[in-house]
Amino acid sequence: xxxxxxxxxxxxxxxxxxxxxxxxxxxxxxxxxxxxxxxxxxxxxxxxxxxxxxxxxxxxxxxxxxxxxxxxxxxxxxxxxxxxxxxxxxxxxxxxxxxxxxxxxxxxxxxxxxxxxxxxxxxxxxxxxxxxxxxxxxxxxxxxxxxxxxxxxxxxxxxxxxxxxxxxxxxxxxxxxxxxxxxxxxxxxxxxxxxxxxxxxxxxxxxxxxxxxxxxxxxxxxxxxxxxxxxxxxxxxxxxxxxxxxxxxxxxxxxxxxxxxxxxxxxxxxxxxxxxxxxxxxxxxxxxx
Amino acid sequence: xxxxxxxxxxxxxxxxxxxxxxxxxxxxxxxxxxxxxxxxxxxxxxxxxxxxxxxxxxxxxxxxxxxxxxxxxxxxxxxxxxxxxxxxxxxxxxxxxxxxxxxxxxxxxxxxxxxxxxxxxxxxxxxxxxxxxxxxxxxxxxxxxxxxxxxxxxxxxxxxxxxxxxxxxxxxxxxxxxxxxxxxxxxxxxxxxxxxxxxxxxxxxxxxxxxxxxxxxxxxxxxxxxxxxxxxxxxxxxxxxxxxxxxxxxxxxxxxxxxxxxxxxxxxxxxxxxxxx
Ligand SMILES: Nc1ncnc2c1ncn2[C@@H]1O[C@H](COP(=O)(O)OP(=O)(O)O)[C@@H](O)[C@H]1O
Ligand SMILES: [Mg+2]
Numbered sequence: 243x244x245x246x247x248x249x250x251x252x253x254x255x256x257x258x259x260x261x262x263x264x265x266x267x268x269x270x271x272x273x274x275x276x277x278x279x280x281x282x283x284x285x286x287x288x289x290x291x292x293x294x295x296x297x298x299x300x301x302x303x304x305x306x307x308x309x310x311x312x313x314x315x316x317x318x319x320x321x322x323x324x325x326x327x328x329x330x331x332x333x334x335x336x337x338x339x340x341x342x343x344x345x346x347x348x349x350x351x352x353x354x355x356x357x358x359x360x361x362x363x364x365x366x367x368x369x370x371x372x373x374x375x376x377x378x379x380x381x382x383x384x385x386x387x388x389x390x391x392x393x394x395x396x397x398x399x400x401x402x403x404x405x406x407x408x409x410x411x412x413x414x415x416x417x418x419x420x421x422x423x424x425x426x427x428x429x430x431x432x433x434x435x436x437x438x439x440x441x442x443x444x445x446x447x448x449x450x451x452x453x454x455x456x457x458x459x460x461x462x463x464x465x466x467x468x469x470x471x472x473x474x475x476x477x478x479x480x481x482x483x484x485x486x487x488x489x490x491x492x493x494x495x496x497x498x499x500x501x502x503x504x505x506x507x508x509x510x511x512x513x514x515x516x517x518x519x520x521x522x523x524x525x526x527x528x529x530x531x
Numbered sequence: 532x533x534x535x536x537x538x539x540x541x542x543x544x545x546x547x548x549x550x551x552x553x554x555x556x557x558x559x560x561x562x563x564x565x566x567x568x569x570x571x572x573x574x575x576x577x578x579x580x581x582x583x584x585x586x587x588x589x590x591x592x593x594x595x596x597x598x599x600x601x602x603x604x605x606x607x608x609x610x611x612x613x614x615x616x617x618x619x620x621x622x623x624x625x626x627x628x629x630x631x632x633x634x635x636x637x638x639x640x641x642x643x644x645x646x647x648x649x650x651x652x653x654x655x656x657x658x659x660x661x662x663x664x665x666x667x668x669x670x671x672x673x674x675x676x677x678x679x680x681x682x683x684x685x686x687x688x689x690x691x692x693x694x695x696x697x698x699x700x701x702x703x704x705x706x707x708x709x710x711x712x713x714x715x716x717x718x719x720x721x722x723x724x725x726x727x728x729x730x731x732x733x734x735x736x737x738x739x740x741x742x743x744x745x746x747x748x749x750x751x752x753x754x755x756x757x758x759x760x761x762x763x764x765x766x767x768x769x770x771x772x773x774x775x776x777x778x779x780x781x782x783x784x785x786x787x788x789x790x791x792x793x794x795x796x797x798x799x800x801x802x803x804x805x806x807x808x
Contacts, residue, residue: 324706342710354707358725358802367721371712400802416711 267336268297269456270321270424274330277316290316291482294330296475300423303450303457305471307464307514309521313482314460315351318426321458322348334424344372347417351429353409355401361412362388362397368416375420387419390449407438414446418453425450427459431466440498443469451494464514468507469496476514478521485517590772595779598765598772607761607773612780615758618674619746619784622681626738629682630689631731637690638697638727648694655687659745663752677749677757684745688737696730697723729803732796736789743785 275294280287291313298304306314319325321332323342332339334346347368355364365384369375375383388394391411401409410430417425430446431439447470450457461467467474471490478485492506501507554562571592578584579591586594602608637644637651659680666676700723708722750759758781765774796803 319706322710324709342712344712346710348707348710350703350707352703354701354703356704356707356722356725358728358800367707368711371714371717402802420711 269300269302269335270296270298270458271333271336272296272317272321272330273333275317275320275327275332276329277313277320277325278328279316289481293483296484296487298456298458300456301454303459303470303472304475305467305473306458306460306475306477307462307467307518308477308482308485309479309518309525310462312477312479312521314462314477315428316482317477318348318428318458318460321424322346322426344374344420345422346424346426347420347422349410349413349417349425349427349430351432353401353406353413353433355409355412355416357401360398360400361393361404364401364412365415365419368419372420383419387415390418391415392445405435405438407434407442410434410442414449418449418455423456425455425457425459427457429460429462432462444497446470448495464511464518467514468492468510469498469501474510474514476517479525485521488513587769587771590775594772595775598770598774599776599779601770602761602773602776608780611757611761614674614756615677615746615750615781616784618677618749618757619681619742621674622678622746623685623738623742625678625682626685626689626742627735630686630734630738631693634690634693634734635697635727637694638723644694644698648691651687651690654683655691659684659741659748660752663749666749667753672755677746677754680745680749681742685738685742688741689731689734692730692734692737693727696727699730700726725800728800729796732792732800732803735792739788739792740785743781743788747781 272294276292277290278287279290294317296304306317308314316325320327321334321339323339323346334343356367359367362384365387366380368387369380369383385397388397391414393408393411393415396404396408401412404412410433413430417427427446431442434442443466457470459467459470461470468490474488474490476485476488477483488510490506490510492501492504551559551562575591575593578586578589579593590598633647637647662680662683663676666679670676670679704722704726705718708718713721746757747759747762750757751763752759754760758777762774762777762781765771765777
């Protein structure tokens, strides 16, 4: 597979000064975003996402919910700077995204830990190539991140010696160690066992709300989307696009247990159920026709 | 089917399979030692005592041991083994220093791979004996043709494995590298190279075996010296016990060098070690 190629869009002439980015400007602005994948073999092209518009304010926790294959990962990869948009653009802090940057970190669904590095060295990977962090204090930063995610005592373990949940804790520590403003999380708990998932959801909720980071959190779990999100962006498929955006409006801190009896939670859950079921039915009819 | 599925060492089961799977390293060595001794005893019995097979074709173990003694006492071993070792090490070293950079290049660049790969596979698939006349023509007599055959036998398993390792580098690890700020060079150093390392060592182990075969073939087919020459001389004079002793030494060299490669791998790539140990 070829590396995703990041080309600098030519349309970045509108130079943004700090004066432009006043308090009211959203931290992430997604403008008419479309991504088309070209299939070399068939010569055709696939519209992965189209007409995506979204504003995310500083400190907001946004969950992205949608059926498998609807373009959630593609969307996040554009924000991460790993995939170049075919149309439109993503602005972070008013500046167009042209590639990855130290202001954004990613937590991957498959953890993406380096198997040849111990826990401590995997976490260090999160800051060792950031020029502005080189030198002083990185040891303390790494140790602090490891302790934050509850991995103290496992510094010298290799990823293969850890459970899935613990591996994702390493992925999380690596993402927060350089203190990025934005955390992009692509179904981070999708491959984690059910019990650990519930525990880690709550931990993530507490950790993130405490640090005030801006988060895009992708999931296909309705409960997860409600439990974690300030807002929920529902994606539809074929082509991937924003179907609706909901504000959860449930008080924090939230817990798996307390939320179950919350009227707003139940209301949102039923609504999202219907929305996603519609999507799934539509997908099934499309594939059978 | 169910027996296959249930044969993992961690699963509860009974019988000799479970007993063998549960053995410690020392226990496994003991089992192998017993196995070898029993085989040697049977071999000695069938050929040496009962005489079911003509010992000229398959000499019994004790005769081979005597043959080994003769190789040592006549000075035949000290006259030939160092020449083979020298040719082997030279050829292997040349193979390693050529194969690694070319393999890395093939794994990096699809166009290079498209052009080089078919050639590499063709040469790799050709039996090494086919290169013997060419080796003679180019390098004349002596150690030259042997070094050439060792190199040509060892270079492709290394090269093709390294290229495969580069190409199969996990896309998500590459993305992780990009996300955390790796430039092109850092991406190679911190992602591509380490993930290719286990492939390199797998290639080196195959290369050891093929290099030894290449060496023996070159020496059998018309060298005056070396272990292959020793083998052919001994069998032409019906001293099959000595020939078998010489073959045994070559096999031990081959197995020994693969062990050396594995030990080096454990040193430079400890993460490839399996979980239980
Ligand atoms: N690199 C790629 N090349 C071609 N098609 C792709 C690529 N990545 C994803 N796709 C396609 O784009 C669509 C959206 O994929 P993805 O963004 O991974 O969805 P999700 O994360 O919601 O499951 C799918 O149909 C998928 O097959
Ligand atoms: Mg996805």
